[in-house]
Amino acid sequence: MLFFGVLFISCIWIMPVCGALESTVEQEHVSVKEGQTAVLLCTVKELGTRMVVWRKVGSDFPLTIGQYVYVGDVRFAVSANGPDWDLMINNVKNSDAGKYTCEKSAKTPSIVKIVTLEVTQQAALESTVEQEHISVKEGQTAVLPCSMKELGTRTVGWRKVGTDFPLTVGQFVYVADERLAVSANGPDWDLIIKSAKNSDAGKYTCEISAKTPSMVKIVTLEVTEVTQQADLNITGTKFVPQYGNINLTCKTGGGHTAPTHVDWFFNGQKIRSSNSFWNGRLSIISWQELHTRSYTSNLEISNSRMDDAGIYVCRSSDLNIGSIKVQVLRIKSTPVATTSIPAATTQLNGNSDKPNQGNTENENANDTLSSENISEEMMRATQLEFYREQILTDRKRRQMMDTEKEFYEAMIRFLQQREEEDKK
Incomplete structure (x- = not known):
């Protein structure tokens, strides 16, 4: 490992030598915008048994050795294809800006190329590209539109700002999420997100792949929570003989929280046990079930009379309403x-x-x-x-x-x- 640090140490303490070195090797300037993927190119010929090393000037350790990423940062990777050993930095940050060296490993490492990476801040970027705001409800399908003109042989990629890897490259979905897909139709490359979740909310960028990826559009996705409506069901005796018992059950639940109570109504009037009309014939028993977030109330009227016939209504504390019509049959x-x-x-x-x-x-x-x-x-x-x-x-x-x-x-x-x- 000592030989990897020889050139770096000499460049710190012998600045004139480094300056002379930079003038003798190939140099390149790469500018990307915050959140994009930076591709730092390096072609190494006649490599033999030696290895290619990427290093950021000013750091104590190499970034990569061959295709092995030496630092604990999942955003870094090496794309090796023949003589090309390109350094990939996903979701670029401001702290990634600086000079990078591509070296051949040896007793005295030789620098093949120096790449200067410039990172443009996201705030400045957003003011220069098209933006759109999309709002969907939780569970719906979100369609993030993007139109590319004169794409040529390049590909379109979708990325969520703040993530380390692209979501899609062309029509290939890069992440393991079957809800995502790309709809490609001519110049349109729309990102499809099925069954949208709250975690899907955020900013998405539509980019054209290149040595320096160019951002075409920023789409802000808003996912609104769907208020879960509780169900209310009322059952019981719709037909009862005179002097028989009327028995009705009201059950409500299915919302985010269990209802706290229900009220019963008869022909538009609230049923109260103190009302002389019921004359001690009324019984209401209610209970709440927290584990199922439900509430049940049982209404019983004994010794039914003809004037007990009518519309009975159950209303829950979250204002769900159900009704049932009861008929009392006369016995001669x-x-x-x-x-x-x-x-x-x-x-x-x-x-x-x-x-x-x-x-x-x-x-x-x-x-x-x-x-x-x-x-x-x-x-x-x-x-x-x-x-x-x-x-x-x-x-x-x-x-x-x-x-x-x-x-x-x-x-x-x-x-x-x-x-x-x-x-x-």
């Missing part, structure tokens, strides 16, 4: 006859075994006797008969109601099935 029932026991009256033929004798008015008067003239056993028998009739009447009414309830439940199932078939 036979009213129970309210039979009262007469003042314990009954028809008897008197207390004698003999038929009554006398006028008709007396006989009619004896047909209806007060409870005072009826024995306790007769009174009990009369009451038992009354209760038996009541039980029979109630049983008939319940049987009728059960039959009608089964009918209406069957009707509800039929309507729900038809509704599902219509959706299909």
Whole structure:
């Protein structure tokens, strides 16, 4: 390694010798703009078993030895093709400016060429080239347009400012990102970025390859975040028989955060348990699930009435709304006859075994006797008969109601099935 530093040390301490040296070797001046790729050319003939070394004047160590990059900077590379050993510097920075030497390795290294690299600042560059601003939403496809005239045999390259390597060279995608592509159509060389992400935002340069790459256009890509809209779904009983229970469930979620609450409305009015209309028939149970960022609320109305039919609306804290129409089906029932026991009256033929004798008015008067003239056993028998009739009447009414309830439940199932078939 000692011989690599011989010339450098001598050039520091013996400045007149270096000055004489520079006048005897080939020199070149290369000017690139900040963020572009600098190509420092060097042709070495009759190299034999020796190696080509690139060095930046003023540094302690060589940059490259053969094709091996000696410094820990991924922006540097050597393109070796026959006698050509060109030094490539990607994404050039201001600190890269200076003099570079191309040398043959030997006991006394010989300088083949000196290249002076000039780096133009990006601010000055942007004022001289065409610029465009593109804005897309996250997930959309971004098209960065660039039109090249008189391209000839040169190629078009796309680069993102601030990265070490080009994105594309011609139609070849240089980076391992299948979202990127180049659409080449005549003079148009547009960069396509599918499913744009926030990390894709930034400045992109469209360049023509050459010894000194020339920038044609700067495109600033803006990627805006899409506000994720939460979903809201309301399900439950659309048809319910009178005196049955209305059961509705509202579930909302899918947004960036879970909703904090939901409100229920009936025919445009907010449902409150304190409202006498519900008369203790209302139950609302709600819960939040943070891991799924969702919120669920269950509304139950027991012993439904005909005026419970209408539109029920669920509204989440992030103002998503869902609605459902509930119909209450009337159940017809036979009213129970309210039979009262007469003042314990009954028809008897008197207390004698003999038929009554006398006028008709007396006989009619004896047909209806007060409870005072009826024995306790007769009174009990009369009451038992009354209760038996009541039980029979109630049983008939319940049987009728059960039959009608089964009918209406069957009707509800039929309507729900038809509704599902219509959706299909």
